[in-house]
Amino acid sequence: MNVRLIVNGRTINVEVTTPLSLLQVLREELGLLGTKDACEQGECGSCSILLNGDLVCSCLVMAADADDLEVTTVEGIGTDGNLHPLQRAFVEHGAVQCGFCTPGFIVAGVHLLDQNPVPTSGEIREALSGNLCRCTGYGGIERAIQSLVEGT
Amino acid sequence: MEIVRPDSVAGVLDALASHPDALVLAGGTDTMVLVNAGALRPEYVISLRHVEDLKAWNARFIGAGVTYARLEESEIAALAELSRTVGSPQIRAAGTLGGNLGTASPAGDALPFLAAVDATIELVSKHGSRTMPWDEFLIGPKQNALEPAEIILGAHLPDDMPWRTAFAKIGVRQAMVISIASVCVTRNEAGETTVALGAVGPTVLRARRAEMMVSAEKDPDEAALDEFQRLVSEESRPITDHRSTAEYRRMAVGVLARRALERCLV
Numbered sequence: 001m002n003v004r005l006i007v008n009g010r011t012i013n014v015e016v017t018t019p020l021s022l023l024q025v026l027r028e029e030l031g032l033l034g035t036k037d038a039c040e041q042g043e044c045g046s047c048s049i050l051l052n053g054d055l056v057c058s059c060l061v062m063a064a065d066a067d068d069l070e071v072t073t074v075e076g077i078g079t080d081g082n083l084h085p086l087q088r089a090f091v092e093h094g095a096v097q098c099g100f101c102t103p104g105f106i107v108a109g110v111h112l113l114d115q116n117p118v119p120t121s122g123e124i125r126e127a128l129s130g131n132l133c134r135c136t137g138y139g140g141i142e143r144a145i146q147s148l149v150e151g152t
Numbered sequence: 153m154e155i156v157r158p159d160s161v162a163g164v165l166d167a168l169a170s171h172p173d174a175l176v177l178a179g180g181t182d183t184m185v186l187v188n189a190g191a192l193r194p195e196y197v198i199s200l201r202h203v204e205d206l207k208a209w210n211a212r213f214i215g216a217g218v219t220y221a222r223l224e225e226s227e228i229a230a231l232a233e234l235s236r237t238v239g240s241p242q243i244r245a246a247g248t249l250g251g252n253l254g255t256a257s258p259a260g261d262a263l264p265f266l267a268a269v270d271a272t273i274e275l276v277s278k279h280g281s282r283t284m285p286w287d288e289f290l291i292g293p294k295q296n297a298l299e300p301a302e303i304i305l306g307a308h309l310p311d312d313m314p315w316r317t318a319f320a321k322i323g324v325r326q327a328m329v330i331s332i333a334s335v336c337v338t339r340n341e342a343g344e345t346t347v348a349l350g351a352v353g354p355t356v357l358r359a360r361r362a363e364m365m366v367s368a369e370k371d372p373d374e375a376a377l378d379e380f381q382r383l384v385s386e387e388s389r390p391i392t393d394h395r396s397t398a399e400y401r402r403m404a405v406g407v408l409a410r411r412a413l414e415r416c417l418v
Contacts, residue, residue: 001154019153019175019187019194040188042181042243043328054221054245060184061246062177064155065199108241129327130240 003067007032008076016064023047023058026073034074034103045131048104049073055111057130074103077110085148086110093144097135104131109145118149155197161205164198164303165278171196172300178217179246181239182255206250206306211313215306216250223249223262230268230317230336234261237321240328250304253289256296257330259351263290264336265319266307267348267356274305281305290355314338314346316416320408321350323395332396333405335384337412343370345413352388352405359387359409366413377410384409 003016007030014029021040026032026049035058036046042057049058050072058071078084086109089095096102105128112119112127119127124145133141156167168174175194177183186192200206206217214223221244223235238244238261252260253273266273266286273289275282275298286307289297298304317338323329334350345367347359362383369376385406390398 017153019192019197021184021188041185042239045240045242048242055242056246057242059188060180060242062155062180062184062187062197062199064153064197065157065177065180065201067157126327127241130242 001064003064005063005066006068006070008072014063019062019064021059022049022051022061022063022066022071025063026058026071032073032075036100036103038100042130043132044101044104045108046101046104048107048131050107050111055108055130072107074106077106084110086113086144089144089147090141093140093147095137095140095144097133097137101131101133101135105133105141109141112145113148119145121146153195153197155199157199157202159202159204161203161276161303161305164200164203165276165301167198168301168303169278171198174198176200176254176303178251178254179219179248181243181247182251200250200303208306212309212311213306214249214309216253216304217248218250218306220244220247220249220262228313228317230265230319230338231262234265234319234321234334234336237261237319237326243328249307253296253304253307254298256290256292256294256355258293258353258355259331259334260356261319261321261331261334261350263356264334264348264350265317267358268317268336268338268346269309269313270346271307271309273307275299275302276305277302283308287355287358293354312340314340314344316340318412318415320412322404322408330395333388333390333401333408335405335408335412337409337416339413339416343367345416347384347409347413349384349388349405349409352390352401354389357387357389359384361387362409372413372417377413380413381406381410 038046040059042060047058078087174196206215208215220235220238226232252262321331321334331351339345366380390401392398
């Protein structure tokens with residue numbers, strides 16, 4: 001069946017014949033490799049995307065069920081040479097170690113700051129609680145987000 | 153594979169009548185784990201994403217399609233508290249109350265709340281709807297009374313919701329855990345107390361002896377709280393599995409119940 005996705009503002013039609021996840025379509029069909037594939041159980045957050053503005057794990061969305069929905073991946077947040085302020089803050093605060101989890105944290109962090117431009121430290125941690133960093137670089141990640149909070 | 157995405161309950165039931173083996177897909181937080189692992193290969197999927205009727209929510213009724221992200225805003229303390237403990241922001245944006253009922257895991261975080269307030273569960277099929285008490289719906293580990301041609305409409309809450317409610321759970325960390333033990337306590341102005349336990353039995357359980365004992369105490373003292381905690385532990389029916397041991401669960405659920413009760417007494 002044909003599935004019409006609106007990915008980072010572009011309308012894309014893909015043919016889907018199995019119950020595969022939106023994560024697989026983004027990576028394998030559309031070549032958007034920023035969204036990472038790790039646990040495929042909703043545990044790690046590395047496949048985080050925005051679906052109609054909601055922060056979700058793309059591994060838990062059936063691609064065929066995303067027909068006509070708006071998808072934002074990390075590629076829709078910033079590009080080479082045109083980084084989102086949060087991506088620049090990650091660079092400046094050493095919030096990237098191996099980098100595998102970074103796109104998921106960027107999407108979760110951007111979603112947080114959209115919803116709540118002045119989060120407390122507790123709210124930042126809560127908003128990132130669905131994302132795992134195996135390098136345990138949480139301090140730098142939290143400081144990077146904190147640096148964009150007005151008045152700090 | 154074929155998918156249909158009806159916008160009404162009637163549309164879902166029509167699709168289900170013509171495809172009795174269909175996979176009914178709500179938030180996907182349990183279902184897609186099985187699909188990704190290759191354990192589930194549906195040929196026909198009925199998505200509930202666009203069924204607005206299932207997203208209804210008011211003081212007396214929670215539609216099956218209401219997400220935990222929405223329930224976090226509940227004015228009922230225990231419901232808001234349990235919703236905040238479900239998974240992570242990503243999971244709460246997708247996971248629904250109906251999913252907890254459909255999966256019927258003994259560790260489903262919403263289930264102790266539904267049990268503690270004696271919620272009734274409404275199921276609907278082409279032949280009409282039926283409503284049953286929570287303990288007739290949840291019949292075993294991952295087993296419920298849902299018939300193949302039925303879907304879960306939602307949960308009805310009682311008119312006289314208790315005055316105070318509290319939820320507590322324990323796991324290996326605060327986020328993204330499946331409960332090792334969970335508890336919901338309610339207490340009304342007359343002191344009548346209910347206690348429901350999760351993840352310490354084949355289904356969610358009510359600790360009826362502990363309820364009776366503490367309901368008779370107007371202002372429970374330390375000795376009464378000790379006895380309450382002991383009875384809750386005694387009434388739990390935990391097993392040892394990959395998440396915890398029966399011994400630890402038995403102890404922990406008593407401690408959690410006491411803490412939740414103390415919050416209802418303040």
